[in-house]
Amino acid sequence: MKPTAKSAADALYQTARWLLDSGRPRDAADVFRAMATCAPREERAWLGLGVCHEQMDQSEVALQMYSVGQMASAPAPRCALAMALLLRQLGERDELTEVLDSAARAAELAGDDEMSTLIEKERHLS
Amino acid sequence: MTYINPTTASSAVTTASAPVASATTSASLLPPAQLGGDLGDALAVMLTLSTKLHAASSEGSKAQIREAHEQKKAEIKKEIDAQREEAEARRQSSGGFFGAVKHLAQTYTKDLVSMRPENFVAPGIGAFAKDLFTDPATSRDLKQIFSSPAMRWVGVAAAVAACVATGGVGTPFAFALAGALLTSASAAQEQFHFMGDSKWAQWASTGMAVGGAACTMGAGCGNAGWQMTVKGATNVASGTIAAGAGAGEIAAARFDKKADDAHADALEARLAAARMQRLIENIVEFLKEDSETQRKETSHVQKAAEANNATLVAATSLRV
Numbered sequence: 001m002k003p004t005a006k007s008a009a010d011a012l013y014q015t016a017r018w019l020l021d022s023g024r025p026r027d028a029a030d031v032f033r034a035m036a037t038c039a040p041r042e043e044r045a046w047l048g049l050g051v052c053h054e055q056m057d058q059s060e061v062a063l064q065m066y067s068v069g070q071m072a073s074a075p076a077p078r079c080a081l082a083m084a085l086l087l088r089q090l091g092e093r094d095e096l097t098e099v100l101d102s103a104a105r106a107a108e109l110a111g112d113d114e115m116s117t118l119i120e121k122e123r124h125l126s
Numbered sequence: 127m128t129y130i131n132p133t134t135a136s137s138a139v140t141t142a143s144a145p146v147a148s149a150t151t152s153a154s155l156l157p158p159a160q161l162g163g164d165l166g167d168a169l170a171v172m173l174t175l176s177t178k179l180h181a182a183s184s185e186g187s188k189a190q191i192r193e194a195h196e197q198k199k200a201e202i203k204k205e206i207d208a209q210r211e212e213a214e215a216r217r218q219s220s221g222g223f224f225g226a227v228k229h230l231a232q233t234y235t236k237d238l239v240s241m242r243p244e245n246f247v248a249p250g251i252g253a254f255a256k257d258l259f260t261d262p263a264t265s266r267d268l269k270q271i272f273s274s275p276a277m278r279w280v281g282v283a284a285a286v287a288a289c290v291a292t293g294g295v296g297t298p299f300a301f302a303l304a305g306a307l308l309t310s311a312s313a314a315q316e317q318f319h320f321m322g323d324s325k326w327a328q329w330a331s332t333g334m335a336v337g338g339a340a341c342t343m344g345a346g347c348g349n350a351g352w353q354m355t356v357k358g359a360t361n362v363a364s365g366t367i368a369a370g371a372g373a374g375e376i377a378a379a380r381f382d383k384k385a386d387d388a389h390a391d392a393l394e395a396r397l398a399a400a401r402m403q404r405l406i407e408n409i410v411e412f413l414k415e416d417s418e419t420q421r422k423e424t425s426h427v428q429k430a431a432e433a434n435n436a437t438l439v440a441a442t443s444l445r446v
Contacts, residue, residue, distance in 0.1 A: 013159065014159045017156065017158075017159045018159070020153075020156075044156065044157060047152070047155060047156055048156060050152060051152050051153045051155075051156060054152055054153075055153075062152075066152075078155045078156075078157075081150075081152075081155060082152035082155050085150065085151065085152050086152060118150065121150070122150065
């Protein structure tokens, strides 16, 4: 079978997700990083990297990954929402509203109703 | 669309219309792994990619091994050629015992050496000479015999002539004859001092004894190292033995520069071959470790598939 870029990205995501679920964020980050290198427009790769760094208590790095993900794989409502959640967790409320607005716009652009609903929920909680 | 969040404690099931749970985390935002469909293909791709990666690495290593083998073969051949060249250089060297014997003969027996060598190879003459030197019954007369300048060096000359004549042919008889004569001459010198009492003569006597033994050994095993080409034998180059030189130098061969260089080349080639061998061993060890790594990675991917299958089952059972 001849591998395609998408199938390779899916395979990498599958493996990285399994590693993350197995409690191995450092190993998962390596695979997510490889996925981001192979497919930089894949939102899942940047989101996964951010999640890994959060679990490794590297919040600043996670925020950077979410930011890069929003630029590289725009629109990226999941990265935007993940960034907002992290900012709230860190107590950075000044930027929280702006980021949530950005997430809402991204979800609307992506036509992702599920994410739009989730973002609205988080707005109310904020 | 529904999905399962496997990372949160409370697995929240969401639908397009129902509000999500408040415990939303960034991890829960990760979409689930692809369910059904081409999941197997994705894993197959992963395995294929992994195999291709290791195959490329393995091929590269195998190519390195092949190259190292060829280089080692070349180094070994170089060593063999260098040793062959070294042996040839020694053989043709003007040094060595026979060089010293030739010098001795030339210096003290010019008149006898100029005679045809084959006249001294006849068994009868050889036996006569041997008897002369070794038979105790005639020893009393030997001193008188050796007082004659012409006869003084007959034993030595005969031995040299025999060696010269048989150079390149090396018949065992000639070697044995030369050996007997040289040994006898040495004994005669020790007993009668017919070569005089100089320090050089004393060393020459020892050299002749060694040469006698060597010739006998050459006759016994036909050692080519003791042979000389006729051309080389007749080319009386400067001997390695100067007047007053020690018996050890008479008996030992001295390498000329060509032999030294060949020896150095042989040593260098031998060391290079050893380095190649170590490189090959290191590459083989790397391949073993690489195979083990690939086995572990394949195991991870397979476990990922098994975990995903379990997730798929769980998701199917909880789907609403």
